[in-house]
Amino acid sequence: MRYLKFFLLAGLLNIMLNVSSAQDRYFTKSGKVQFDATTPSSPEKVGATTNALICVVDIKTGLIQFSIVMKSFEFKNALMQEHFNENYVESNKFPKAEFKGNILNNTEINYSKDGSYKARVKGQLSIHGVSKEVETEGYMIVKGGKINANATFTAGLKDYDIAVPGLVADKVANYAKISLDCSLEPLK
Amino acid sequence: MKKNRILKTVIALIIVLSAAGYYAYYEFNRKNEALENIQPAYSVSAVEATDEFSKNSTAALKKYVDKVIEVEGQVKNVETTEKGDVTIVVGEENNMSSLRFSMDSTETKKASLIKIKSTLHLKGICTGYNADEMGLGADILFSRSVIIDNKK
Numbered sequence: 001m002r003y004l005k006f007f008l009l010a011g012l013l014n015i016m017l018n019v020s021s022a023q024d025r026y027f028t029k030s031g032k033v034q035f036d037a038t039t040p041s042s043p044e045k046v047g048a049t050t051n052a053l054i055c056v057v058d059i060k061t062g063l064i065q066f067s068i069v070m071k072s073f074e075f076k077n078a079l080m081q082e083h084f085n086e087n088y089v090e091s092n093k094f095p096k097a098e099f100k101g102n103i104l105n106n107t108e109i110n111y112s113k114d115g116s117y118k119a120r121v122k123g124q125l126s127i128h129g130v131s132k133e134v135e136t137e138g139y140m141i142v143k144g145g146k147i148n149a150n151a152t153f154t155a156g157l158k159d160y161d162i163a164v165p166g167l168v169a170d171k172v173a174n175y176a177k178i179s180l181d182c183s184l185e186p187l188k
Numbered sequence: 189m190k191k192n193r194i195l196k197t198v199i200a201l202i203i204v205l206s207a208a209g210y211y212a213y214y215e216f217n218r219k220n221e222a223l224e225n226i227q228p229a230y231s232v233s234a235v236e237a238t239d240e241f242s243k244n245s246t247a248a249l250k251k252y253v254d255k256v257i258e259v260e261g262q263v264k265n266v267e268t269t270e271k272g273d274v275t276i277v278v279g280e281e282n283n284m285s286s287l288r289f290s291m292d293s294t295e296t297k298k299a300s301l302i303k304i305k306s307t308l309h310l311k312g313i314c315t316g317y318n319a320d321e322m323g324l325g326a327d328i329l330f331s332r333s334v335i336i337d338n339k340k
Contacts, residue, residue, distance in 0.1 A: 005235055011324045029288065030275045033203055051273045051290050052315070056322050060206055069316035078218045095316055160339070165237065183269070187324070 024060040025187055026147050030054045031182035033068055034050050037157070044173035046080065048073040055149060055182040057140075062106030063150075064121060066099040066180070087127050097127045099134075109140050116141045121151065127160040138180070147184040152177065213336025221332045223292065226256050234278045241328055245317050249328045252314040252328075258336065259287060260309045266302050274299040277332070278308060284325025286289050289333035298335055309336040 031053030038046040052072040054063045070091040075081035085091040101123015109117040122135040138151025154175045157164060164172045187188070191287035230252065232240075237259060241248040261278035264286055268274050274296045289312045290340040291299040302308060312330030 012283065023212075023259070029318075029324065030269065030290075032269060032271070039311060051269060051275060052288065053323065054322065056324070065322060067216075067318065067322070069318065071315035072329055072331055074220075074331055076219065077216075078220045079215055081220070087283075170221075 026032045026184035027056045027187050028182045028184050029054050034179045035176045037173045037176040039173045042043040046172050048075045059111045062103035068097045081185055099125045103178045114143050130160045140181045164170050228258035229255035231258040234287050257314050259310040263304050263306050263308050287328045289330045292332045292334055295334050
């Protein structure tokens with residue numbers, strides 16, 4: 001009986017130590033994403049911005065997730081925005097872009113100490129109904145109990161079945177430069 | 189007579205081509221229309237909208253997405269990024285679900301002065317819905333939003 005109690009207690013303690021609490025999770029619902037797919041010869045910028053990125057990071061496990069509603073991207077040009085949604089990303093069929101992965105060097109990041117830490121991230125990026133494994137580098141900047149997560153990477157449009165019509169090939173690049181910037185707060 | 193007909197045809201062609209050219213130029217350079225001037229497709233309270241989406245998000249999305257929606261509700265939070273972009277979060281205080289209004293750049297100064305718990309009347313284009321998949325509460329998203337009036 002004594003041994004049973006001991007194992008039960010040890011098991012409970014093990015679970016408590018390994019299950020992430022809400023305090024281990026940091027999040028934002030207003031992260032910024034900018035993408036730029038402008039060719040050098042284009043007379044105007046082909047790009048857009050959204051402030052509706054959802055990002056959740058578990059600082060204990062290194063799990064990191066992003067989600068963006070594609071229609072939240074705002075363009076300066078209305079026609080470009082319509083083409084983006086109707087023809088390129090088909091946002092009615094594929095309303096979101098998502099990423100789920102891990103911070104590979106999470107143990108090297110000291111979330112209790114203010115500083116700028118390089119973060120290597122790897123996971124599945126899903127855009128336009130296509131999922132691909134991606135790996136990139138970014139930064140986790142810890143300051144005053146908050147975390148700023150930012151990264152810049154490129155994504156090939158063809159890799160996600162996004163076709164660029166020949167008519168605009170001189171304006172729209174085959175690769176989009178994507179920048180993320182999130183100010184994360186503890187999830188209470 | 190024949191010369192007259194040819195002349196009329198050429199003039200008509202010039203008019204049609206000029207009109208087409210003007211239309212193409214206008215469309216190519218068209219900016220998004222300011223929401224102040226657009227009549228909303230629907231006018232709802234934040235509570236009604238949240239209920240509608242939680243009961244059947246597919247039907248609610250079909251009804252609201254891409255449309256200008258006017259909403260009245262209580263301000264839960266006003267979020268301002270370092271670059272000055274403002275998002276006003278509206279909804280019931282004890283409900284994790286919210287309506288998130290990304291404010292038009294012309295409204296950011298006015299929006300940043302909005303007080304939490306005040307009742308706000310605003311409109312925006314519904315861009316989508318985030319169900320509660322990450323334990324953060326569900327959100328209905330709006331962009332290019334403008335304030336109609338604010339009851340403190």
